[in-house]
């Protein structure tokens with residue numbers, strides 16, 4: 001019997017929607033290569049946390065796509081959460097409770113919080129492990145999952161993001 005999946009994501013269309021919505025340089029520090037690394041980080045973490053990889057994909061490609069600048073741009077998380085809501089039902093399908101968690105993960109990712117919710121922790125850690133691209137070494141104080149906090153994980157992610 002096929003495993004029941006909680007969501008269906010049209011990933012190529014999600015990527016297209018993120019690129020079309022993005023107003024900044026797609027090759028910049030919050031552009032496509034960042035989204036790809038967040039996705040890969042998230043999948044690595046999700047293998048340990050059990051989070052649905054499609055949720056990681058949605059977070060990775062949506063969380064920064066409504067930025068208006070490459071600085072802190074407070075409010076870009078909320079804009080992105082509202083944008084992803086407009087794609088629900090066409091580019092992906094998700095049960096209400098799960099969608100609400102994704103919505104909050106995207107909306108609040110900019111606030112530097114730690115969450116007890118494993119979906120939020122997985123997504124936020126995936127993003128924060130990519131700070132090497134702006135010369136910041138990820139700090140365990142701002143990581144929520146045990147896998148992301150591991151010195152070898154941080155070192156791998158840091159070196160990889162520095163090299164971009």
Ligand SMILES: [Fe+2]
Pocket residue numbers: 034038063064127
């Ligand atoms: Fe990000």
